[in-house]
Amino acid sequence: MATVTDWVTHLTTDVDSEAEGIQVAGQIYPFVGTEWLWLLIAIVFWLAWHVKTSTSETEEYDELASKGKGPNDYKSNIADW
Amino acid sequence: MDNELSALVTIFTEFYYWITVVLMFLIHVGFCMYEVGVSRHKNHLHTLMKNTMLIPLVTITFFFFGWWIYWAFVNGPWIGTSIMDGNSGLQLGGGFGANDMANPTNALMAVNLGDHFYGVFWAAFLLFSWTAASIVSGAVIERIRTSAFGILAIAIGSVFWVIDASWGWHFDGWMVKILGYHDAYASGVIHAVCGGFALGVLVVLGPRIGKFAADGTPRNIGPRNPWLVTLGLFLIYTGFWGFYAACNVPVYDLGPEYGMEGVTYFTATNIYLTPTTLGGITMNFLMSLSGGLLAGYWISKGDPFWTYSSGLAGIICASAGNDLYHPLQSMLIAMVGVFCAYKLHYWVERRFKIDDAVGAVAVHGYAGVVGLIICGFVLWGYPSSGYGPDYAAINPIGMIIGAFIMFCVLGFLPGWILAKIIDSTGKLRIPHEVELAGMDFNYMEASKADETAVAADEK
Numbered sequence: 001m002a003t004v005t006d007w008v009t010h011l012t013t014d015v016d017s018e019a020e021g022i023q024v025a026g027q028i029y030p031f032v033g034t035e036w037l038w039l040l041i042a043i044v045f046w047l048a049w050h051v052k053t054s055t056s057e058t059e060e061y062d063e064l065a066s067k068g069k070g071p072n073d074y075k076s077n078i079a080d081w
Numbered sequence: 082m083d084n085e086l087s088a089l090v091t092i093f094t095e096f097y098y099w100i101t102v103v104l105m106f107l108i109h110v111g112f113c114m115y116e117v118g119v120s121r122h123k124n125h126l127h128t129l130m131k132n133t134m135l136i137p138l139v140t141i142t143f144f145f146f147g148w149w150i151y152w153a154f155v156n157g158p159w160i161g162t163s164i165m166d167g168n169s170g171l172q173l174g175g176g177f178g179a180n181d182m183a184n185p186t187n188a189l190m191a192v193n194l195g196d197h198f199y200g201v202f203w204a205a206f207l208l209f210s211w212t213a214a215s216i217v218s219g220a221v222i223e224r225i226r227t228s229a230f231g232i233l234a235i236a237i238g239s240v241f242w243v244i245d246a247s248w249g250w251h252f253d254g255w256m257v258k259i260l261g262y263h264d265a266y267a268s269g270v271i272h273a274v275c276g277g278f279a280l281g282v283l284v285v286l287g288p289r290i291g292k293f294a295a296d297g298t299p300r301n302i303g304p305r306n307p308w309l310v311t312l313g314l315f316l317i318y319t320g321f322w323g324f325y326a327a328c329n330v331p332v333y334d335l336g337p338e339y340g341m342e343g344v345t346y347f348t349a350t351n352i353y354l355t356p357t358t359l360g361g362i363t364m365n366f367l368m369s370l371s372g373g374l375l376a377g378y379w380i381s382k383g384d385p386f387w388t389y390s391s392g393l394a395g396i397i398c399a400s401a402g403n404d405l406y407h408p409l410q411s412m413l414i415a416m417v418g419v420f421c422a423y424k425l426h427y428w429v430e431r432r433f434k435i436d437d438a439v440g441a442v443a444v445h446g447y448a449g450v451v452g453l454i455i456c457g458f459v460l461w462g463y464p465s466s467g468y469g470p471d472y473a474a475i476n477p478i479g480m481i482i483g484a485f486i487m488f489c490v491l492g493f494l495p496g497w498i499l500a501k502i503i504d505s506t507g508k509l510r511i512p513h514e515v516e517l518a519g520m521d522f523n524y525m526e527a528s529k530a531d532e533t534a535v536a537a538d539e540k
Contacts, residue, residue, distance in 0.1 A: 011194075026195025027188050035186035039145070046141055054228035054508065060523065061226075061515050069518035074123040077525035079532040 003032050090332055091197050097331045098201035104323025105208035109136065111316030112215040116222055118309030119439055121302070123519020124223045131227045135214045138231050139238035143207045145185055147239035151206065152180030154247040161255025164468055172253075205327040206246075209271060212324070214238035216275035217496075219439035221282060223289050224516055229509045236499055237278045245270050245491045249483060252354045256486070258472050260479035261465045265351040266328050266362075266400035268452035269487035276446015277492020280435065285500035286509060288436030290516055299430050302438070304386055314389040318370065321396060325366055325403075328352050329359065339467045355467050357404040368408040369399035372415030380423050387440070391419040394444040398422075398452035401480075402460050414455050418448040446488060453484040 004010045010028070113132050120128040139147075156163055158170045165172075172180055182189045182199070189199045214234035221230065249256035250270040256262035264270050293299055304310045329349050335356060336344035348356040373395015374388060381387035398418020399411040406414070426443035429435050437443065457480025466472040473479060503509040511520060519525070 026193040027191060028194060029191050032188075035191075039185050042141065043145060046145075050228065050231065053231075054226075057226060057228050058508075061512050064518060064523055065512045065514035067518065067522075068514060069522055071517045071519075074519045074522050074525055077522070077529040078122065079525070079528045081532050081535075 095197040101323045101327035102204045105320050107316045108320030111313040114309045115313030116219050118306040119304040120222050127520035128222050132218045135234040139210050142235045142239040143210050147243050149183040150243045151247045152183045155251050155253045157255050161258050210238040213242040213275045216445050217279045220279040220437045220441040222438045229503045241491045241495050245274050257465050261473035261475045262483040263475045264401045265404035268401035268449040272397045272445040273449030273487040274492040276442045277488035278496035280442045281493040281496025282500040292436045351404045364408045365403040365411040369396045369411040369415035372412035373419050376416035376419035390444050394419050394422045394448040398448040401452045401456035418451045421451045422447040450484045450488050453480050
């Protein structure tokens with residue numbers, strides 16, 4: 001739901017008055033009042049990111065470790081382009 | 082903003098902080114270049130990604146809870162009493178500074194036509210948080226897992242440095258009131274705490290393979306690319322200038338703020354809302370940079386790595402009192418800090434086999450601690466605040482205790498404990514075989530294969 005549908009109305013609304021209209025005290029982002037929902041989604045994503053990237057990092061290192069490469073083997077892989 | 086003057090002050094202040102944030106971004110660019118320049122070819126990409134990914138991790142967690150911590154913990158809790166409402170617990174309501182507005186769901190934590198300062202002030206603090214995590218990042222290169230560093234970056238960037246800022250870098254902080262702690266440009270609240278945190282992690286992480294000979298003699302690894310190191314440190318200097326500006330309030334009327342009836346006194350202030358001038362701190366910034374460079378060149382016998390780092394260490398050492406020092410005092414204090422940091426770095430390296438790849442513990446930690454202690458003596462007797470007699474004056478004992486809290490209590494100890502916990506799960510350090518081969522081996526191998534295939538098609 002759009003928080004602002006008319007800039008003139010929004011900018012001239014008396015936020016301290018209970019007279020009429022939607023009293024939005026300065027916020028202009030959409031879905032005012034649902035901030036907790038967005039926060040919850042963001043935290044879940046953040047925690048999942050740690051779990052997923054840590055797992056893939058371990059898989060990458062296990063695979064690389066199994067190759068048994070020496071400390072100078074990387075030099076033959078330095079690309080010239 | 083209902084008249085032209087208030088509109089001018091509001092928009093100027095908003096733009097002022099906005100510019101400081103952009104300038105401080107250069108600190109992170111510099112840190113990335115510096116770390117890649119110091120790391121070996123086989124670790125470049127992982128080194129770069131480690132430092133880059135702290136940006137989103139610290140940013141979102143600083144939004145989730147870091148900013149809330151800054152405003153919540155000014156009283157300890159239960160150590161000091163707020164000058165705003167007499168509260169000694171968590172600062173949760175009532176008066177300016179209460180942290181309801183730092184709740185991530187608060188209306189002010191978004192685009193809000195009723196406020197123009199809050200977002201840029203939040204962003205300035207966030208950039209300090211990036212710097213805090215990035216300081217630790219350099220020390221641990223070439224052997225820490227990126228996932229482990231991510232957790233440590235959040236801990237120092239969004240929790241521990243923020244607690245110390247709440248305690249000692251806030252006009253209502255208990256350390257300012259009770260100890261007379263003064264740290265205008267963060268010798269302690271960023272640099273000492275991060276140096277201590279890095280040292281705590283390094284103790285658990287251990288040195289890179291080959292750093293120490295069998296008899297314990299340290300070897301120098303790198304820097305591999307001195308030009309990246311040079312550019313990186315110049316960018317850090319530049320961003321540090323933005324940091325200095327961000328630590329100030331550019332225009333503030335101290336008359337009504339200090340309760341001086343009928344007095345109007347517009348000035349720039351530091352973060353404690355005590356007066357200073359942007360001109361004065363600019364002189365001190367440059368003189369402490371110069372003192373650091375001169376001392377570093379001298380003591381390291383012209384070693385470029387140490388000379389550049391010493392410029393930074395010089396500023397860091399003088400930063401605690403650079404809002405009040407004379408420029409010549411800044412220069413000399415910077416020189417003392419560099420001397421101590423350089424000597425301590427090599428003593429700790431030999432004595433405890435600590436492999437600090439970029440000298441972060443020395444440049445930030447030791448120089449920061451020395452700067453706090455010196456500040457306690459040089460500014461002995463100055464008021465720590467303009468809010469009245471309830472605040473202790475700046476003094477050596479308070480500053481020494483403050484330095485201990487920064488480096489040891491909120492720095493070394495949390496770093497060591499967290500590293501121990503992560504290490505106990507086997508997720509702190511990369512496998513031995515990976516360290517030998519290089520973390521970028523798979524990337525490099527794939528890139529070489531692509532190059533060979535493309536070259537074959539081009540024939």
